Amino acid sequence: MLELLGGPTSTCCCKVHLTAVEKGLELFQREVNVHKHQNLTEEYIAINRDGMVPTLLHDGMVLVESSVIMRYLDRRFPDPPLTPSDPLDAMRLDLLLKDLDEKYHSAIAFVSFSEASRGDDGELTEAAKIRLNSFSDIPEPKRREQRRRSVLLGLSSDEGRCACGFLETMIRDLEAALELGPYLAGDRYSLADAALTPYVHRLWLLGCEELWSKDCPKVEAWYERIKERPSFTEVFTKHENQTRHRYDRDRSNALGTWGRFQDALESIGREPDDSAVRMGSRIWGMSDLKKIKHRKFWFG
Numbered sequence: 001m002l003e004l005l006g007g008p009t010s011t012c013c014c015k016v017h018l019t020a021v022e023k024g025l026e027l028f029q030r031e032v033n034v035h036k037h038q039n040l041t042e043e044y045i046a047i048n049r050d051g052m053v054p055t056l057l058h059d060g061m062v063l064v065e066s067s068v069i070m071r072y073l074d075r076r077f078p079d080p081p082l083t084p085s086d087p088l089d090a091m092r093l094d095l096l097l098k099d100l101d102e103k104y105h106s107a108i109a110f111v112s113f114s115e116a117s118r119g120d121d122g123e124l125t126e127a128a129k130i131r132l133n134s135f136s137d138i139p140e141p142k143r144r145e146q147r148r149r150s151v152l153l154g155l156s157s158d159e160g161r162c163a164c165g166f167l168e169t170m171i172r173d174l175e176a177a178l179e180l181g182p183y184l185a186g187d188r189y190s191l192a193d194a195a196l197t198p199y200v201h202r203l204w205l206l207g208c209e210e211l212w213s214k215d216c217p218k219v220e221a222w223y224e225r226i227k228e229r230p231s232f233t234e235v236f237t238k239h240e241n242q243t244r245h246r247y248d249r250d251r252s253n254a255l256g257t258w259g260r261f262q263d264a265l266e267s268i269g270r271e272p273d274d275s276a277v278r279m280g281s282r283i284w285g286m287s288d289l290k291k292i293k294h295r296k297f298w299f300g
């Protein structure tokens with residue numbers, strides 16, 4: 001039996017859940033609610049030393065790290081394959097997962113925690129203050145501090161502005177990836193699509209879809225197509241009632257999340273040595289040459 005410990009408000013759990021559903025696997029979900037700090041109990045940390053969700057239990061083994069778990073499921077249950085057979089498409093999948101793990105994930109976590117911790121008056125909610133106290137149970141000091149800051153600081157802080165910049169870059173990276181095929185790593189749905197869907201959907205829930213609706217038509221079309229898949233219904237739509245109290249689009253709009261996000265983006269680069277950046281998207285191929293300023297230097 002596949003048993004997923006976590007919950008539907010976690011982007012990392014949704015990545016794994018989407019992968020399982022796309023493979024037609026039956027997955028039993030046992031709730032470990034991070035908002036109730038169930039990930040920081042002694043019992044949970046005994047099996048997941050970082051105190052993070054998801055954890056997958058399978059065949060008597062404990063599996064951690066969502067991207068690693070996705071790859072395990074793809075190898076263990078190879079039909080249908082969710083890793084492209086073409087080496088270049090597979091390379092693009094690898095790079096998207098690497099960027100996700102190293103940059104995009106901490107950015108969405110910052111924006112999500114920061115916005116979910118504030119009430120209509122922009123002040124920290126009582127629940128968020130209690131949550132702050134629970135962070136002393138986070139085993140790793142660096143992450144403990146990151147979590148504290150994601151609640152205490154808003155999108156106008158240096159961290160907040162960096163996070164907004166990275167998320168804008170993520171959407172541009174997806175638009176660039178979709179220049180090469182209808183899915184993120186080529187012609188077919190792959191782990192890249194399963195991994196990125198929860199992040200784009202979270203931005204939508206935060207009311208930030210202008211990141212793509214204005215000038216990333218391929219991301220817009222991809223997201224619409226992805227939402228029509230049964231896996232999207234299973235992982236997101238069916239759990240809407242459970243997740244609404246946490247990430248609710250109406251609330252995000254009422255709170256003005258997108259306004260704060262835009263202010264953060266617009267502030268980037270105004271001062272010299274700004275710690276936040278707005279990077280261009282990945283360049284994937286020779287067909288992108290027209291976008292490269294110094295193309296003569298590199299390609300003759």
Ligand SMILES: N[C@@H](CCC(=O)N[C@@H](CS)C(=O)NCC(=O)O)C(=O)O
Binds near residue numbers: 013064
């Ligand atoms: N690199 C880990 C990150 C896991 C992670 O950040 N999980 C979040 C939920 S998406 C979590 O457990 N947050 C609880 C906390 O930080 O207290 C993975 O991909 O599994």
